Amino acid sequence: MPTVREIEQALFQLAPKEGAMDWDNVGQLLGDPAAEVSSVLVALDITEAVADEAMAQGCQLIVSHHPVMNCKWLPVQTVRRDTPQGHLLLKILKNDLSAICMHTNLDVAPGGVNDALAAALGLEDPGPLGDPEGLCRMGTLASPMPLQDFAKHVCRCLKANGVRYAGDSGPVQKIAVGGGACGDYESYAIAAGCDVFVTSDLSYHQFLDAAGKGIRLIDAGHFPTEDPVCAVLAAYLRKTFPELTVSKSASHREVIQYYTET
Ligand SMILES: [Zn+2]
Numbered sequence: 001m002p003t004v005r006e007i008e009q010a011l012f013q014l015a016p017k018e019g020a021m022d023w024d025n026v027g028q029l030l031g032d033p034a035a036e037v038s039s040v041l042v043a044l045d046i047t048e049a050v051a052d053e054a055m056a057q058g059c060q061l062i063v064s065h066h067p068v069m070n071c072k073w074l075p076v077q078t079v080r081r082d083t084p085q086g087h088l089l090l091k092i093l094k095n096d097l098s099a100i101c102m103h104t105n106l107d108v109a110p111g112g113v114n115d116a117l118a119a120a121l122g123l124e125d126p127g128p129l130g131d132p133e134g135l136c137r138m139g140t141l142a143s144p145m146p147l148q149d150f151a152k153h154v155c156r157c158l159k160a161n162g163v164r165y166a167g168d169s170g171p172v173q174k175i176a177v178g179g180g181a182c183g184d185y186e187s188y189a190i191a192a193g194c195d196v197f198v199t200s201d202l203s204y205h206q207f208l209d210a211a212g213k214g215i216r217l218i219d220a221g222h223f224p225t226e227d228p229v230c231a232v233l234a235a236y237l238r239k240t241f242p243e244l245t246v247s248k249s250a251s252h253r254e255v256i257q258y259y260t261e262t
Pocket residue numbers: 066179180181222226
């Protein structure tokens with residue numbers, strides 16, 4: 001059976017560490033590098049439910065996209081049972097679980113988060129959008145469709161609970177995508193002549209200003225735009241280590257609900 005270290009090395013073949021942004025925290029973050037692994041759980045985030053699921057399945061390792069600790073939005077100063085994060089970290093460590101996180105290095109990797117998103121939407125000829133970090137992708141639909149139909153297509157392809165969108169209702173065909181919070185890359189979608197930009201975590205003002213800038217926006221949610229990469233990670237681990245049992249989390253799903261009157 002492979003060790004955690006060997007699995008980390010294999011994942012860095014898929015998504016090289018050098019691709020990660022300087023504020024990020026990627027690779028093995030918790031556990032024993034020398035521990036042998038027979039069973040892995042893959043999830044977008046490591047939550048309490050994901051850790052419980054890993055233990056229930058007898059996994060020794062959780063592989064996630066978002067870092068479980070110490071990146072820009074999740075600094076760790078203490079590990080105490082009376083804080084939510086400390087409770088989770090102690091649970092993982094006391095149960096001899098390890099955690100490997102592949103974040104912005106997987107966003108930019110060929111076949112990573114953004115290629116998985118483009119594939120999930122059925123975009124043809126996917127390629128780089130031209131942003132300096134190499135995060136976003138663009139591609140085309142086989143045939144143009146009205147914005148509202150495309151919004152429905154995005155919602156269904158990504159199994160989202162709903163999408164927020166704005167812009168001219170006319171047909172779209174050239175599509176830019178940025179999984180997760182990529183709203184700051186909108187200008188590259190405009191420069192590339194894309195009809196619409198699919199991303200997440202957009203603000204009211206970004207929607208308000210989009211029409212004047214000549215771009216249409218679809219916010220399909222952070223989880224739905226990034227979760228397609230979990231299937232990529234699981235397939236890669238199964239192919240690289242055929243002796244491993246690899247499953248994708250069943251407990252972790254979109255938490256955001258939408259209520260509409262119509
Ligand atoms: Zn993300």
